[in-house]
Amino acid sequence: MQISTTPSDAAVPDERLAGILAEPGFGTHFTDHMFTVEWTPEKGWYDARITPYGPLTLDPATAVLHYAQETFEGMKAYRHADGSVWTFRPEANADRMVRSSHRLALPVLPADEFVQAVDALVQVDQRWVPDASAPGAGEKSLYLRPFMFASEVFLGVRPSQHVTFMVIASPAGSYFKGGAKPVSLWLTEEYSRAGRGGMGAAKTGGNYASSLVAQQEAIGHGCDQVVFLDAEEGRYVEELGGMNMYFVHQDGSIVTPATGTILEGITRSSIIDLAGKLGHRVEERRISIDEWRDGIASGAITEVFACGTAAVVTPVGRLLSRSGEVPSATGDDEGGPVTATIRQALVDIQYGRADDTFGWMHRVV
Structure with a gap:
């Protein structure tokens, strides 16, 4: 893929950028540039370019606005102590976008070109990757959002004949x-x-979008996140609004809900491998809400945690529902030792503090 680059003449000044990177929040600031490439059946992918970050001009009849034909990814770039910049398993994100594209009747962007596009934007905007090695810096990174959408101007229920793929980036705490x-x-x-x-x-x-009303309901009941059950029987735990789930058992085994109707998270699959290396037997199977409740009550389940690109690994506390409350397995103020160990092992690989024996990290700069 040949990529042209137009430097931004309104790049954020270094002094202001330093303030943003000190307290980046999540998804509120965006880098100086964005990547774009377009597709039609006749041309294939064409006009790959990096341009100054800015608004898009869309016709009111642009297909995505009416038929929601779009996919996206979420991934991160990390600055290591030596100043180098790395992404975590970008080829896995590329492969998942291929699967999503097939399901949404969108054209496939080859995995190598997906990675090339992400690399190109990170290289141009590398000054936006926070330094997480400084004392008290915390786990900061550059969140990357590749996305693809139906950009043809038409009203009709069929796959779009013009598609746009873009990558934007945002520093994240x-x-x-x-x-x-x-x-x-x-x-x-x-x-x-x-x-x-x-x-x-x-x-x-x-x-x-389908999770938002339930998330609204969760917040209304004083909770941070919502958990969904399967649609067929309403018995089996699936996932949260934006994260996959894990259940740690007393014997050290770990269970995560089987996929099929839930998103196959990159962090989820990484934890399966990582937990296995740490000596845990990991099962992918259905787990019912009753097994969760009974497991906490009996002590068979000793920890519950959630995972995702944005949140990494997060302990789960209490579970509320109209049927009552299931208390936290470890208390509401801290997570359990298995959760903490897995989390630390994962972020140590991502930030270059531990050997990457899995070959997950991809050097960009």
């Missing part, structure tokens, strides 16, 4: 304001995330 403290969950018994044959395994905006 902790996803939750309280940091890696246990999050409280609300069990929605009215809303489902996705059903058999649906789009649950695709990373598309519709999945997240």
Whole structure:
């Protein structure tokens, strides 16, 4: 892919950037540039370019606005202590976007070109990657958002004949304001995330849109996140609004809900490998809400945690529902030792503090 670059003449000044990187928040500041490439059946992918970050001009009849034909990814770039910049398993994000594109009837961007596009933007905007090695810097990174959408101007139910793929980037601190403290969950018994044959395994905006009313319900009950059950029986735990789940058992084994109607998270699959290396037996299977409740009551389940690109690994505290409360396995103020060990092992690899024996890290700069 040949990529042209137009430098920004309105780049954020260094002094202001330093202030942003000191307290980046999450998803509120954006880098100086963005990557764009377009597709039509006749041309294939064409006009790959990096341009100054700015608004898009869309016709009111642009297909994505009416039929929600779009996919996206979430990943991060990390600055190591020697100043180098790395991304975490970008090829896995590329492969997942391929799967999502098939499900949404979008053209496939080859995995190597996906990685090339992300690398190109990170290289141009590398000064936006926070330095996490300084004392008290915390786990800061550059969050990367590749996305693809139907950009043809038409009203009609068919796959778009013009598609745009873009990458934008935003410096990120902790996803939750309280940091890696246990999050409280609300069990929605009215809303489902996705059903058999649906789009649950695709990373598309519709999945997240369908979670918002339930997330609103969770906040209304004083909880941080919502947890969904399966659509068919309403018995089996699936995922949170934006994270996958894990259950640690007394014998050291770990269970995570099987995929099919839930998103196959990159962090989720990494934890399966990492936990196995740390000596835990990991099962991917259905786990019912009753097993969760009974396991906490009996002590068979000793820890519950959630994971995702944005939040990394987050302990789960209490679970509330209309049927009552399931207390935290470890207390509401801290997570358990297995959760902490897995989290630390993962972020140590991401920030270059531990050997990457899995070959997950990809050097960009």
